[in-house]
Amino acid sequence: QQQVKQSPQSLIVQKGGIPIINCAYENTAFDYFPWYQQFPGKGPALLIAIRPDVSEKKEGRFTISFNKSAKQFSLHIMDSQPGDSATYFCAARYSRDDKIIFGKGTRLHILP
Amino acid sequence: KAGVTQTPRYLIKTRGQQVTLSCSPISGHRSVSWYQQTPGQGLQFLFEYFSETQRNKGNFPGRFSGRQFSNSRSEMNVSTLELGDSALYLCASSLSDTPGYGYTFGSGTRLTVV
Numbered sequence: 001q002q003q004v005k006q007s008p009q010s011l012i013v014q015k016g017g018i019p020i021i022n023c024a025y026e027n028t029a030f031d032y033f034p035w036y037q038q039f040p041g042k043g044p045a046l047l048i049a050i051r052p053d054v055s056e057k058k059e060g061r062f063t064i065s066f067n068k069s070a071k072q073f074s075l076h077i078m079d080s081q082p083g084d085s086a087t088y089f090c091a092a093r094y095s096r097d098d099k100i101i102f103g104k105g106t107r108l109h110i111l112p
Numbered sequence: 113k114a115g116v117t118q119t120p121r122y123l124i125k126t127r128g129q130q131v132t133l134s135c136s137p138i139s140g141h142r143s144v145s146w147y148q149q150t151p152g153q154g155l156q157f158l159f160e161y162f163s164e165t166q167r168n169k170g171n172f173p174g175r176f177s178g179r180q181f182s183n184s185r186s187e188m189n190v191s192t193l194e195l196g197d198s199a200l201y202l203c204a205s206s207l208s209d210t211p212g213y214g215y216t217f218g219s220g221t222r223l224t225v226v
Contacts, residue, residue, distance in 0.1 A: 032212065032213065034215075036217075041219065042219050042220075043116070043202050043204070043217030043218050043219050043220050044155070044202070044215075044217050045216075045217065046214065046215060046216070089154075089155065093212040093213070097168065098160075098167075098168055098210075098211035098212050099157050099168060099170070099211075099212065100145075100157065100212045100215070101157075102154055102155040103154070104154045105154060
């Protein structure tokens with residue numbers, strides 16, 4: 001199955017909280033897992049990415065946790081701010097045809 | 113450093129017409145990919161070009177086509193427009209020679225078919 005299932009569809013978190021967005025996949029031929037952030041009227045911007053041989057990666061306030069055996073990965077945003085309010089997409093690169101498959105997105109709203 | 117530039121930003125076309133969208137990648141990027149974004153289907157891959165050659169193609173009908181020029185600029189064309197083609201069309205360029213890595217997206221062209 002060349003799908004990436006993302007949850008939740010929407011998320012509301014208080015400022016300073018830690019929103020967590022989860023993604024799951026079934027096919028083990030995925031070899032690269034990026035996360036994108038999209039603001040209204042803009043294209044998605046690459047936030048952070050991980051490969052399946054790494055269990056965690058941090059860049060600033062953003063952390064990816066990767067569980068290869070469970071075929072799941074998640075994005076955590078530490079000390080969330082209202083400026084983090086955006087739509088977040090997980091994605092996976094399918095190594096057999098080099099295509100990037102995107103999740104359906106999570107609309108995140110951080111309350112001030 | 114200039115980002116990925118897509119023109120026009122907005123477009124309204126009538127069903128049955130054709131449309132051409134343009135994408136100028138970041139200088140030095142030879143890979144250009146196109147995506148269709150809709151609320152229902154999310155981001156769907158259209159095609160990818162590298163050094164003027166189509167390297168990969170998604171599951172869209174033949175009405176959707178593209179090309180890349182020697183300066184890496186790319187165009188996509190949709191012929192015989194249908195109402196369902198209304199979407200945000202995104203272009204992404206990459207420095208990587210390997211497909212799928214390090215995309216930088218433009219802000220997109222919002223196409224409305226009436």
